[in-house]
Amino acid sequence: MGTLTELFAPDRIAVVGATAREGSIGRAVTDNLLPAFDGEVVPVNPNYEEVMGLSCVDEIGEAAADMAVIVVPPKIVLPAIEQAGEAGVENVVVITAGFGETGGDGASRERELKEIAAEYDLNLVGPNSLGIMSTANGMNASFGPDSPEAGNMSFMSQSGAFITAVLDWANDEDVGFKDVASLGNKAVLDETDFVDHWGDDPDTDVIIGYLEGISQGREFIDTAREVTQDTPIVLVKSGRTDAGAQAASSHTGTIAGSEQAYEAGLDQAGVLRAESVQDLFDAAQMLANQPVPENNDIAVITNAGGPGVMSTDAVGDSGLEMASFEQETLDKFSEQLPPEGNIYNPVDIVGDADVERFRDALDIALADENVGSAMVLSCPTAVLDYEQLAAETVELREKHGKPVAACFMGGESVDDSAAILSDAGIPNYFDPSRAIGALDSLWEYRGIQQRTYEEPADFDVDKDAAREILERVEDRSDNRLGVEAMGLLEAYGIPMPDGEIVDAPEDARAVAERIDGDVVMKIVSPDILHKSDIGGVAVGVADDEVADTYETLITRARNYQPDANLLGVQVQEMADLDSGTETIVGMNRDPQFGPLMMFGLGGIFVEVLEDTTFRVAPVSETEAREMTEEIKTAPLLRGARGRDPADLDGIVETIQRLSQLVADFPAIMEFDINPLVATPDGVAAVDIRLTVDPENL
Amino acid sequence: MGTLTELFAPDRIAVVGATAREGSIGRAVTDNLLPAFDGEVVPVNPNYEEVMGLSCVDEIGEAAADMAVIVVPPKIVLPAIEQAGEAGVENVVVITAGFGETGGDGASRERELKEIAAEYDLNLVGPNSLGIMSTANGMNASFGPDSPEAGNMSFMSQSGAFITAVLDWANDEDVGFKDVASLGNKAVLDETDFVDHWGDDPDTDVIIGYLEGISQGREFIDTAREVTQDTPIVLVKSGRTDAGAQAASSHTGTIAGSEQAYEAGLDQAGVLRAESVQDLFDAAQMLANQPVPENNDIAVITNAGGPGVMSTDAVGDSGLEMASFEQETLDKFSEQLPPEGNIYNPVDIVGDADVERFRDALDIALADENVGSAMVLSCPTAVLDYEQLAAETVELREKHGKPVAACFMGGESVDDSAAILSDAGIPNYFDPSRAIGALDSLWEYRGIQQRTYEEPADFDVDKDAAREILERVEDRSDNRLGVEAMGLLEAYGIPMPDGEIVDAPEDARAVAERIDGDVVMKIVSPDILHKSDIGGVAVGVADDEVADTYETLITRARNYQPDANLLGVQVQEMADLDSGTETIVGMNRDPQFGPLMMFGLGGIFVEVLEDTTFRVAPVSETEAREMTEEIKTAPLLRGARGRDPADLDGIVETIQRLSQLVADFPAIMEFDINPLVATPDGVAAVDIRLTVDPENL
Incomplete structure (x- = not known):
C-alpha cells in the first residue's frame, strides 16, 4: 500500500454511479464535489450521457481518474472496484453499504472486496463510508450535508453520522479541518494508515478521531508512538464501559478487545484519550493552536x-x-x-x-x-x-x-x-x-x-526447551498446563524456588534432603484443579515426613478421582512469605492487541480491590517498571510500614521475561505466575497456570 | 430571627446612602431598584433633598421602610444598622465592604455588627454583599449590572462576582431565577437560613448555590435534609482539593473545615454536589423542569x-x-x-x-x-x-x-x-x-x-463515669489519654478484651489466671507513646511468665525514661487475630461540622490505600451501617475469599456508641479505636487513643 497523499489530493475523481436523481447518494456526492474541488470530476454511469452538466463515461477505464468514489448498489461494487484496479486507479472510496456490517452475504462480499483490493494494491476507504474530504483542494467526496472549513486538524471517524454532526457544529463554531475521513467498515485502510499518513502531513497539526475499535493493535501502537512525537492524537474510543463495549460490538459487528487492552494500548501509543465529545474538541483546539508549556x-x-x-x-x-x-x-x-x-x-x-x-x-x-x-x-x-x-x-x-x-x-x-x-x-x-x-x-x-521509547530487552533464552514443554499440551483435553510446566520458567530465566516433580516417595525424600529446611508438597495432575480443596497440598513438611506425606497425597488424589492422570508430587522449597510479598504477573491474549501483561499484588489486592495494571507486550524495561510503580499498593513493594523493600528489579525482569515468552509463542493464550513471591533478596515464581492453543504451536 | 419572606418581598425599601453620583454603588442600587420594583424606594441621605427624582429623607426612621439596603462607608454602617433596628426595620442588606474580610479593624467592626443585629433580631444579609434580588416583585437590591429573568430556581452565592457572571450568562440562555442572594460575609444570615426559607417558598423549585464554607455544619445538615425531601439543592462547594481549600481559606478568611467533613456533611444533608459551574447548571435545569424518574x-x-x-x-x-x-x-x-x-x-x-x-x-x-x-x-x-x-x-x-x-x-x-x-x-x-x-x-x-432519616439511637450509658475518666486529662500536659482510659468504653458499652491495668506483679498474675489462655502485656504511661519501640509490649505471655514479664516491662520503661509517669501494666486477653479483621473506628472534631466519625480497615488499608469513610456525628444506625458497606474493602468484612464474615452488627453498634460519646462530650477532640478487632462472634476494642480539651469539660 502506498502513501495516502494521492487519496486526499487527486487530480481527477471518477464518481462511479453518479446520477442527477434527487435524493440519491450519487447526486449528493457529485453535488458536494462540483462547487469547490480543484481537480476534475468525471461521472461514470452507462445509463447517462451527462450528469449535472458533466459528460459521463460508461466505464471507469475511460475516466483517466486517479481516484474513484463508488456509490453503485452493493451487488455491482466488486466489479466496479476490479475495473478501477484494472484501470490503474489506486485510490478508491466505497460509500455503498451492505457489506460486513450486515453479516451473511455482505460479510462474504467484504472478504472478496479485500482480496480484490490486495490484488491491485488499492488504497481503499470503506465500504459503508460517508466519504472523505480535504480542505486543501476543496474536495468533498462524501454525501454529507456540510463541507468543513479549513483548519489544521485532521479527523477520522468510524461513525459517518458523527462526522455530519461535528461538521454542522464546527462550521458554526469556526472550527476547521485539513482532512476528514469516514472509515466505514475499515476493510482495507484503517486508523493506523490514516495516523501514519497525517503524521507526515505538514498541514495536519492535530489528529482527532472517533473509534469503536482498533483493527491491528500492535501496529497502531508502533505507528502512533512515532507520530505523537510531533503530532498529537486525541481520540474518543467508545466502549469504555461494559455497556458501551457491548453496544460498540453490536454496532460494528467486530469482536471487542478488552477495555484494559485499549487503555494500555492507547497510552503506550501516546494517544490522548478523550472521554466525551466536549473533551475531544476542548483538547484538540488547544493542541491545534497553542504552544506546549515548559x-x-x-x-x-x-x-x-x-x-x-x-x-x-x-x-x-x-x-x-x-x-x-x-x-x-x-x-x-x-x-x-x-x-x-x-x-x-x-x-x-x-x-x-x-x-x-x-x-x-x-x-x-x-x-x-x-x-x-x-x-x-x-x-x-x-x-x-x-x-x-x-x-x-x-x-x-x-x-x-x-x-x-x-x-x-x-x-x-x-x-x-x-x-x-x-x-x-x-x-x-x-x-x-x-x-x-x-x-x-x-x-x-x-x-x-518527552517519552523515549526503548526496544524491549532480548534475553538469552532456551526457546527449544520451552517449545518442547508447551507441546505437552497436545496430550491434554483442556489446553491447560500447571506446575508440571515450570520448566518454561527455567527456559526463560525466571527464578523459582528449588524443587522437582517426583513420582516415588524415595525421590521425594532425596529432593527434600537436598533442599535446606522444610518443604511444600503438592499433587501434580491436570485433572485436579483445586489441589488445596482435596488436601492435595502439604506445607512445612520436615525431611523425615516427606516419604509418608508423598503416600498420603497420592492416596487422597486417588480417592478423589480414581482415574485422574497423576504426574507425581512437586517437592518445593518453602517461599519466605514472612519477608516476602505475593505478587501476580499475568498475561492474556487480546483479540486486537495481542498479548496483554498484567501486574498486581496477590490475594485480596487483585481479587477484591482490583488493583492491577496492564501493558501490551512486548514490554520494555521502562514499561515493566512503570507497572510496578503505578498500582495503588506500590508503596507496599517499596517498603511501607517498616517492611524491607521488595526486589523490584527482580519483578521488573520477570515481567519482561514473561513478556518475551508470550511474544515468542502466539500459542500461549493465558499465563499466570501466581504468586510471584518478592522478598528483599529476590523473586520466586511459586505456581503457574497457562492455557495453550495447540493449533498455534 | 423570623422568616425571610419579608426580606425578599418588602413593601418599602430604604436605600441608606443613596446618591445620584455616577459610578457610585448608591447610584447603582437605586438604578437597579427603580425600573421594576413593585414597592416603594426611599433614598436615605442627609446630604440630598432628592435622589433620582425620589424625595430623600435624612434618617431611616423617617422612611417607614420594612427593608434597608446599606451602602454608606464602613465607618458609619454600624450606626445606620442601629437606626434601622430602632426604627423597627427588620430586614437589612449591608452592601458595604471593609469588615471581616479585611481582618483588623474590619473584623472587630463585624463583631459589633453581629451584636447589634442580635439585639434587634435583624434579618441581616452581608456585609460585603452584592445585594439580593427577587423576580416575584421585580426587586433588584444590588449593584450588579444585570437583573435576572423570572424562573423557579433560587440562587445564593458566597461570591458576588460569580452572581454577575451567572446572570450575564443566564439572561443569554433564558435561564431564570426566583430569588438571588449574595451572602457576603455571612455575619448573620447564612446558607442555612436561605435554604430554610426557600424550602418553604412555593415558587422555588430548586435551590442552587456557590459556597466556600458552611458556617454551622450540623444545623445545615438538619435543615437541608428536610428541605431536600421536596426541593432539590445543588451546590458547588469549592475547596474540594488541597490547593482549592487553601485558596478558599485565603479568600474568605475563615478556618476551612476538612474536605472529608464537607463531603460527608453535604451528602448527609441530601445536597447534590456539583464539581463545576457546568455541572451545577446542567443538574439544576433538569431538576427545575423535569419529573423525577421512577x-x-x-x-x-x-x-x-x-x-x-x-x-x-x-x-x-x-x-x-x-x-x-x-x-x-x-x-x-x-x-x-x-x-x-x-x-x-x-x-x-x-x-x-x-x-x-x-x-x-x-x-x-x-x-x-x-x-x-x-x-x-x-x-x-x-x-x-x-x-x-x-x-x-x-x-x-x-x-x-x-x-x-x-x-x-x-x-x-x-x-x-x-x-x-x-x-x-x-x-x-x-x-x-x-x-x-x-x-x-x-x-x-x-x-x-426516598431516604428516611432516623434519629440516632440513644444508648443507656454511664455518662458520669465517662466524665470522671475524661477529667484525668487535667493532670496531663499533652491532653492525651490512652489505654488507661479504656473505662470510657465500658461506660459507653463498647466491648473490649478482658483485662486490667495493674501495678504489681502478683496482681498481673491474678488477672492473667482469670483470663483463659495467654495474655498481652503493655506498659501504661502517658509519657511513652511508642510502647513497642522500647520493648514495652509482650505478646502471648503464659500464666507462669506474667510476673517476670511485669518486672521486665517496668525495667525497660524506667531505663528508657527514668522520670516517666508509669501508671502500671495492662494485662489483656489476646484478640483472636486469626479469625478477626482489624478495623479502625475514629473521630476528629471539624471546625464547621463538629465530630466527624471515620471507619476503615486497619493497617495498610487506611495508611497506604486510604480506604476510609466519614460521617458527621451523631450517626444513625443506617448511617453507621452505610459506613461499613461503602469502603472498598467491605467484601473482606462480609467474608470474601472463604473467610467467615465479621460481626458487622457489632461494628455498626460500636460506631454508634462512639458517636454518642463524642457528641456527649465536646471536650473530646480526637478519638481512635485502633484496632477494633472484628471476629465472626463479636468485636473488641484492643487499643484507644484520644485527645481531650480540658477547657471544654
Whole structure:
C-alpha cells in the first residue's frame, strides 16, 4: 500500500454511479464535489450521457481518474472496484453499504472486496463510508450535508453520522479541518494508515478521531508512538464501559478487545484519550493552536475571588499545579495591586480592575520562569472592557510564547471578545474547569513528547526447551498446563524456588534432603484443579515426613478421582512469605492487541480491590517498571510500614521475561505466575497456570 | 430571627446612602431598584433633598421602610444598622465592604455588627454583599449590572462576582431565577437560613448555590435534609482539593473545615454536589423542569450508531443503566424499524429515519414500564426536520410524564429546535455525556427523596463515669489519654478484651489466671507513646511468665525514661487475630461540622490505600451501617475469599456508641479505636487513643 497523499489530493475523481436523481447518494456526492474541488470530476454511469452538466463515461477505464468514489448498489461494487484496479486507479472510496456490517452475504462480499483490493494494491476507504474530504483542494467526496472549513486538524471517524454532526457544529463554531475521513467498515485502510499518513502531513497539526475499535493493535501502537512525537492524537474510543463495549460490538459487528487492552494500548501509543465529545474538541483546539508549556505550573489572574477558588479546585483535579511565584514577581504584584488584592496565586486583582491592571498582572505572571501557562479569569464589571482585554491577552500570549486559556465569564456580553480570542486560537469557556482541562491536555501532551521509547530487552533464552514443554499440551483435553510446566520458567530465566516433580516417595525424600529446611508438597495432575480443596497440598513438611506425606497425597488424589492422570508430587522449597510479598504477573491474549501483561499484588489486592495494571507486550524495561510503580499498593513493594523493600528489579525482569515468552509463542493464550513471591533478596515464581492453543504451536 | 419572606418581598425599601453620583454603588442600587420594583424606594441621605427624582429623607426612621439596603462607608454602617433596628426595620442588606474580610479593624467592626443585629433580631444579609434580588416583585437590591429573568430556581452565592457572571450568562440562555442572594460575609444570615426559607417558598423549585464554607455544619445538615425531601439543592462547594481549600481559606478568611467533613456533611444533608459551574447548571435545569424518574433505566433512541455507543458509555459512567425492553416493546420495534435497525437499547432507527419514525420509537420506548427516562439522540440528516422532532419530543414527554433529555447534535441548524426544547424545559446538548449526566442528577435526587432519616439511637450509658475518666486529662500536659482510659468504653458499652491495668506483679498474675489462655502485656504511661519501640509490649505471655514479664516491662520503661509517669501494666486477653479483621473506628472534631466519625480497615488499608469513610456525628444506625458497606474493602468484612464474615452488627453498634460519646462530650477532640478487632462472634476494642480539651469539660 502506498502513501495516502494521492487519496486526499487527486487530480481527477471518477464518481462511479453518479446520477442527477434527487435524493440519491450519487447526486449528493457529485453535488458536494462540483462547487469547490480543484481537480476534475468525471461521472461514470452507462445509463447517462451527462450528469449535472458533466459528460459521463460508461466505464471507469475511460475516466483517466486517479481516484474513484463508488456509490453503485452493493451487488455491482466488486466489479466496479476490479475495473478501477484494472484501470490503474489506486485510490478508491466505497460509500455503498451492505457489506460486513450486515453479516451473511455482505460479510462474504467484504472478504472478496479485500482480496480484490490486495490484488491491485488499492488504497481503499470503506465500504459503508460517508466519504472523505480535504480542505486543501476543496474536495468533498462524501454525501454529507456540510463541507468543513479549513483548519489544521485532521479527523477520522468510524461513525459517518458523527462526522455530519461535528461538521454542522464546527462550521458554526469556526472550527476547521485539513482532512476528514469516514472509515466505514475499515476493510482495507484503517486508523493506523490514516495516523501514519497525517503524521507526515505538514498541514495536519492535530489528529482527532472517533473509534469503536482498533483493527491491528500492535501496529497502531508502533505507528502512533512515532507520530505523537510531533503530532498529537486525541481520540474518543467508545466502549469504555461494559455497556458501551457491548453496544460498540453490536454496532460494528467486530469482536471487542478488552477495555484494559485499549487503555494500555492507547497510552503506550501516546494517544490522548478523550472521554466525551466536549473533551475531544476542548483538547484538540488547544493542541491545534497553542504552544506546549515548559512546566506544569499555572498562574491564574482574576478579578473575582470566588471563581479564582473554583479554578484552583480544577487545577487540583488536573495534572497542573498552582505556580509559586518568584520573589521578584511577588514584589511587582505588591507594587501593582491594591492592598485588598492577593499577590499569591490565584492572583486576585480585585473587582475594580480595569484592562490595564489585568494586562500588567498577566504580563508580570507570564514573565515569571516558574510559570508555564496562565489563565485569564474574569467576571463582567462596569470598568472592564472585554474586547480590549481579549486583544491584550492575545498580545501577551504572543509576547511570552506560553499557553494562555481564557475564562471570560458571561453570556452575550462576552461574544465579541470570545471571537477575538478564538481567532488567535484561545478558546473561551464559561466554566473555569473546562479551561483548565484544556490546558491540562497540553501538559499531558508535553509528557508524551518527552517519552523515549526503548526496544524491549532480548534475553538469552532456551526457546527449544520451552517449545518442547508447551507441546505437552497436545496430550491434554483442556489446553491447560500447571506446575508440571515450570520448566518454561527455567527456559526463560525466571527464578523459582528449588524443587522437582517426583513420582516415588524415595525421590521425594532425596529432593527434600537436598533442599535446606522444610518443604511444600503438592499433587501434580491436570485433572485436579483445586489441589488445596482435596488436601492435595502439604506445607512445612520436615525431611523425615516427606516419604509418608508423598503416600498420603497420592492416596487422597486417588480417592478423589480414581482415574485422574497423576504426574507425581512437586517437592518445593518453602517461599519466605514472612519477608516476602505475593505478587501476580499475568498475561492474556487480546483479540486486537495481542498479548496483554498484567501486574498486581496477590490475594485480596487483585481479587477484591482490583488493583492491577496492564501493558501490551512486548514490554520494555521502562514499561515493566512503570507497572510496578503505578498500582495503588506500590508503596507496599517499596517498603511501607517498616517492611524491607521488595526486589523490584527482580519483578521488573520477570515481567519482561514473561513478556518475551508470550511474544515468542502466539500459542500461549493465558499465563499466570501466581504468586510471584518478592522478598528483599529476590523473586520466586511459586505456581503457574497457562492455557495453550495447540493449533498455534 | 423570623422568616425571610419579608426580606425578599418588602413593601418599602430604604436605600441608606443613596446618591445620584455616577459610578457610585448608591447610584447603582437605586438604578437597579427603580425600573421594576413593585414597592416603594426611599433614598436615605442627609446630604440630598432628592435622589433620582425620589424625595430623600435624612434618617431611616423617617422612611417607614420594612427593608434597608446599606451602602454608606464602613465607618458609619454600624450606626445606620442601629437606626434601622430602632426604627423597627427588620430586614437589612449591608452592601458595604471593609469588615471581616479585611481582618483588623474590619473584623472587630463585624463583631459589633453581629451584636447589634442580635439585639434587634435583624434579618441581616452581608456585609460585603452584592445585594439580593427577587423576580416575584421585580426587586433588584444590588449593584450588579444585570437583573435576572423570572424562573423557579433560587440562587445564593458566597461570591458576588460569580452572581454577575451567572446572570450575564443566564439572561443569554433564558435561564431564570426566583430569588438571588449574595451572602457576603455571612455575619448573620447564612446558607442555612436561605435554604430554610426557600424550602418553604412555593415558587422555588430548586435551590442552587456557590459556597466556600458552611458556617454551622450540623444545623445545615438538619435543615437541608428536610428541605431536600421536596426541593432539590445543588451546590458547588469549592475547596474540594488541597490547593482549592487553601485558596478558599485565603479568600474568605475563615478556618476551612476538612474536605472529608464537607463531603460527608453535604451528602448527609441530601445536597447534590456539583464539581463545576457546568455541572451545577446542567443538574439544576433538569431538576427545575423535569419529573423525577421512577427507575434508573434509560432508553436511548438514535438515528446514529456511533453516538449511540458514546451515550452508552456515558450511561455506564453514571448511576443510570441501559433499559432492557419488555418483549412487547421489542416486538413493536421489530415491526416498526427497518431490518438494519437495532431494536435493543440503544435503539438505532437508522440514518434515513424521519420525524415520524423517531416519534413512534420514542413513544414505544416511553410506554415500556421498564423505562424510567429517555434520550433522543440525533445527527442531522436531509430527511429529519429538527424543529418538528423537538415538538414531538416535548409532546411525548408530557404524554408519558417521564423525563426526557435531548441531544440534537449540530450547530446552527439545531438552534431553532433547541429553543422549542428549552421552552419546554428540555435542555439540548451537543455532547451525549452531558445529557446523560443531567438525567443522572434527577435519578440521584430521587434517591435523596426516598431516604428516611432516623434519629440516632440513644444508648443507656454511664455518662458520669465517662466524665470522671475524661477529667484525668487535667493532670496531663499533652491532653492525651490512652489505654488507661479504656473505662470510657465500658461506660459507653463498647466491648473490649478482658483485662486490667495493674501495678504489681502478683496482681498481673491474678488477672492473667482469670483470663483463659495467654495474655498481652503493655506498659501504661502517658509519657511513652511508642510502647513497642522500647520493648514495652509482650505478646502471648503464659500464666507462669506474667510476673517476670511485669518486672521486665517496668525495667525497660524506667531505663528508657527514668522520670516517666508509669501508671502500671495492662494485662489483656489476646484478640483472636486469626479469625478477626482489624478495623479502625475514629473521630476528629471539624471546625464547621463538629465530630466527624471515620471507619476503615486497619493497617495498610487506611495508611497506604486510604480506604476510609466519614460521617458527621451523631450517626444513625443506617448511617453507621452505610459506613461499613461503602469502603472498598467491605467484601473482606462480609467474608470474601472463604473467610467467615465479621460481626458487622457489632461494628455498626460500636460506631454508634462512639458517636454518642463524642457528641456527649465536646471536650473530646480526637478519638481512635485502633484496632477494633472484628471476629465472626463479636468485636473488641484492643487499643484507644484520644485527645481531650480540658477547657471544654
